[in-house]
Amino acid sequence: MDWLDRPLGPLRVRAWGLIGNFLANAVALYGLARYLRSGEGAIVMTVGIGFTLVFIFLLATPSR
Amino acid sequence: MASRDHGYPIADAIPQARLDAEADYLDSLGARPWPSRLLGYLRLGGPGFMTAAATLGAGTLTAAMLSGATFGYRLLWISWFSIGSGLFMMAAMARFTCRGEFRLLQVQRERHGWFLPRVLTGFVGLVAVAVVFNFGQVALGTHLLESLGDSLGVPLPQSWNWVLYGALTAWLSLSYGRGSNGVRRVEQVMKAALLGMFFCFGACLLVVGVDWPAALRGLFVPWLPRGQAGIDIFIASSAAAIGVADWVFFHYAGLAKGWGPRHEKLARADTVLGLAVPFVLVSFVVVSLFAGTLHGTGSAPDSAAELAAALAPLLGEELATTVFTLGFLVVPLTSSVVLGIICAMGLHEVFGWEPDVRSNRWRACVLVPQVALLAVFFPSPVLLIIVIAALLSLTNNIVGWSFFLLLNDREVLGDNRCRSYLWNLGILVQLTLLNGVAILWVFNRLGWW
Numbered sequence: 001m002d003w004l005d006r007p008l009g010p011l012r013v014r015a016w017g018l019i020g021n022f023l024a025n026a027v028a029l030y031g032l033a034r035y036l037r038s039g040e041g042a043i044v045m046t047v048g049i050g051f052t053l054v055f056i057f058l059l060a061t062p063s064r
Numbered sequence: 065m066a067s068r069d070h071g072y073p074i075a076d077a078i079p080q081a082r083l084d085a086e087a088d089y090l091d092s093l094g095a096r097p098w099p100s101r102l103l104g105y106l107r108l109g110g111p112g113f114m115t116a117a118a119t120l121g122a123g124t125l126t127a128a129m130l131s132g133a134t135f136g137y138r139l140l141w142i143s144w145f146s147i148g149s150g151l152f153m154m155a156a157m158a159r160f161t162c163r164g165e166f167r168l169l170q171v172q173r174e175r176h177g178w179f180l181p182r183v184l185t186g187f188v189g190l191v192a193v194a195v196v197f198n199f200g201q202v203a204l205g206t207h208l209l210e211s212l213g214d215s216l217g218v219p220l221p222q223s224w225n226w227v228l229y230g231a232l233t234a235w236l237s238l239s240y241g242r243g244s245n246g247v248r249r250v251e252q253v254m255k256a257a258l259l260g261m262f263f264c265f266g267a268c269l270l271v272v273g274v275d276w277p278a279a280l281r282g283l284f285v286p287w288l289p290r291g292q293a294g295i296d297i298f299i300a301s302s303a304a305a306i307g308v309a310d311w312v313f314f315h316y317a318g319l320a321k322g323w324g325p326r327h328e329k330l331a332r333a334d335t336v337l338g339l340a341v342p343f344v345l346v347s348f349v350v351v352s353l354f355a356g357t358l359h360g361t362g363s364a365p366d367s368a369a370e371l372a373a374a375l376a377p378l379l380g381e382e383l384a385t386t387v388f389t390l391g392f393l394v395v396p397l398t399s400s401v402v403l404g405i406i407c408a409m410g411l412h413e414v415f416g417w418e419p420d421v422r423s424n425r426w427r428a429c430v431l432v433p434q435v436a437l438l439a440v441f442f443p444s445p446v447l448l449i450i451v452i453a454a455l456l457s458l459t460n461n462i463v464g465w466s467f468f469l470l471l472n473d474r475e476v477l478g479d480n481r482c483r484s485y486l487w488n489l490g491i492l493v494q495l496t497l498l499n500g501v502a503i504l505w506v507f508n509r510l511g512w513w
Contacts, residue, residue, distance in 0.1 A: 005474070012469070014469060018468070022461070029504065033507060033512050033513050052496065056489065056493070060488040060492055061488070062482050062485060063474055063482075
């Protein structure tokens with residue numbers, strides 16, 4: 001998992017991952033908001049939660 | 065690369081021989097039975113207690129009172145969940161202090177540019193928080209002083225008791241770091257104050273009584289109101305217990321004690337014994353007190369002063385009311401003291417000044433939050449509070465990202481960087497909750513939430 005701490009453009013991959021996690025969180029909450037209002041948005045929410053979990057479990061890997 | 069200072073000038077007043085003896089004692093604690101180890105950590109800890117004193121302020125206590133009055137015992141579990149999820153980041157602060165022995169904002173500037181440390185961490189997270197949130201402490205503290213005076217038959221009107229409030233809090237804040245015992249003395253006052261707060265509220269709870277089955281269910285069975293309200297409460301409460309000011313203050317307060325690598329176990333123990341345990345205990349007592357009295361009566365005012373006034377007749381005995389007011393008075397007093405120190409530390413880091421507690425500059429910086437004494441004569445600056453609270457909601461998570469990256473940065477901590485998957489995971493859960501606060505704030509403004 002050395003690639004997590006390699007630079008990718010202006011930031012390291014781990015920093016991009018944090019931004020990705022933030023976007024996934026936003027998608028999950030957007031889906032949740034729609035689901036609570038109209039009963040729609042379950043798929044969007046599931047996708048957001050799925051990506052959130054992927055980002056969290058990947059980013060938790062310590063650097064070697 | 066910019067130069068990095070080793071240690072913190074406030075710790076220079078502590079003789080090296082004392083720090084070495086302390087470290088030897090800590091090494092010897094490992095072989096002792098746990099009660100003796102516990103007492104040792106309680107005696108030598110301090111930054112955790114100081115952080116708890118800051119966190120357990122007017123805002124947190126108002127939230128706990130409202131939670132008890134509105135939902136009874138059912139949200140008790142949130143207190144340990146919120147502080148528990150925050151402990152992973154506090155452990156990162158302990159690592160920066162004890163193994164890194166550097167000044168965090170300097171390293172942040174080195175690695176992540178000037179904007180994050182100077183603006184988001186220093187100015188918004190420390191200085192603005194210390195100044196703006198002191199208005200609530202002063203308003204509550206001076207109101208309680210007047211109430212206490214009434215119940216004791218001593219006139220202490222708000223129109224002049226602010227002098228008393230300002231003098232006491234300024235004196236304690238200015239005592240911090242003065243002489244070789246300056247840090248320890250203020251820490252001891254905070255420890256005693258937290259204990260006093262707990263016993264005062266606890267004594268009132270003895271009068272009111274606890275519905276133990278309901279309280280235990282509330283502590284261990286997570287429950288939330290249905291729908292959007294429940295999500296709002298969960299995200300706001302779980303992310304709000306510990307923020308940038310608490311993280312950074314704990315780090316600098318540890319540096320001010322001269323903590324080094326041999327103090328890391330103590331620092332970690334301090335986050336639990338000094339911060340988490342008092343937070344959970346005081347929250348438990350306050351929520352239970354209001355759950356046992358105001359819950360279900362249909363009367364739930366929304367300010368701390370009104371809540372306390374509504375509670376008074378329900379406590380029954382006049383002595384109980386006085387004891388409650390006394391315990392409640394400790395809440396804003398201790399917060400104001402620590403906010404003064406946070407402000408001085410923050411301003412010195414923002415402008416790159418060397419902290420010297422005997423200098424006029426340090427004294428002036430400590431006294432900046434005392435501008436909140438104006439809260440006695442004028443309404444609190446609601447707009448400013450809203451702006452700062454919004455800025456905090458939007459930036460707490462970004463500062464947290466920066467600290468997470470520093471903890472995993474080989475060039476910053478070398479072999480002392482985070483090697484634990486679980487530790488990282490715990491921090492990421494907290495960061496995700498903080499992301500949630502920022503996102504919901506934006507969604508609210510867009511009308512999506």
